[in-house]
Amino acid sequence: AQSVTQLGSHVSVSEGALVLLRCNYSSSVPPYLFWYVQYPNQGLQLLLKYTSAATLVKGINGFEAEFKKSETSFHLTKPSAHMSDAAEYFCAVSQLYGQNFVFGPGTRLSVLP
Amino acid sequence: ETGVTQSPTHLIKTRGQQVTLRCSSQSGHNTVSWYQQALGQGPQFIFQYYREEENGRGNFPPRFSGLQFPNYSSELNVNALELDDSALYLCASSSGQGNEQYFGPGTRLTVT
Numbered sequence: 001a002q003s004v005t006q007l008g009s010h011v012s013v014s015e016g017a018l019v020l021l022r023c024n025y026s027s028s029v030p031p032y033l034f035w036y037v038q039y040p041n042q043g044l045q046l047l048l049k050y051t052s053a054a055t056l057v058k059g060i061n062g063f064e065a066e067f068k069k070s071e072t073s074f075h076l077t078k079p080s081a082h083m084s085d086a087a088e089y090f091c092a093v094s095q096l097y098g099q100n101f102v103f104g105p106g107t108r109l110s111v112l113p
Numbered sequence: 114e115t116g117v118t119q120s121p122t123h124l125i126k127t128r129g130q131q132v133t134l135r136c137s138s139q140s141g142h143n144t145v146s147w148y149q150q151a152l153g154q155g156p157q158f159i160f161q162y163y164r165e166e167e168n169g170r171g172n173f174p175p176r177f178s179g180l181q182f183p184n185y186s187s188e189l190n191v192n193a194l195e196l197d198d199s200a201l202y203l204c205a206s207s208s209g210q211g212n213e214q215y216f217g218p219g220t221r222l223t224v225t
Binding site for chain 1: 117146148153154155156157158161169171203205213214215216217218219221
């Protein structure tokens with residue numbers, strides 16, 4: 001069975017600092033990987049997705065993630081944090097693109113002025 | 114093009130009651146998935162409907178059931194509500210099996 005771990009339930013960074021949110025997955029075959037963002041009292045918005053094309057994936061709002069098969073990781077980064085980035089971030093995996101997602105527990109990002 | 118919508122936004126039910134949640138999929142989408150998100154956790158897959166047929170189910174008991182209508186809107190029904198059913202219920206639609214999912218804003222269910 002697939003599983004997703006996100007190291008750090010809460011991450012705090014200063015405005016302008018690097019954002020790094022970690023995601024590791026367990027899967028018997030290379031999966032499809034996604035990062036979603038959730039603002040308070042809202043649904044999930046897709047930030048970016050890996051679908052076996054380029055290993056470095058660029059998403060919206062300046063975020064990007066790199067798929068590393070040897071490390072079974074898909075960490076999310078952004079060079080410079082903005083106050084509006086404060087939200088909950090979820091990593092998700094699927095064996096079949098878009099179907100039956102398995103989500104990680106989430107990481108809450110706080111951005112300090 | 115309207116996105117995925119869900120109703121109601123919030124509701125409060127008593128343990129043992131039944132509840133129906135509704136989801137209108139994005140225009141052109143024929144696949145709907147439902148997820149349960151407990152407070153402080155990631156969403157958990159409940160089931161998926163593709164062209165009115167259930168097409169996959171997560172680890173949820175039979176008292177969680179659903180329907181998809183010819184216009185591809187969907188309902189999630191939960192019978193014999195338990196306190197642990199309190200959660201945000203998310204609906205996601207896609208244009209077919211294996212395609213990107215778009216999420217609605219969710220329905221917040223509180224069971225007392």
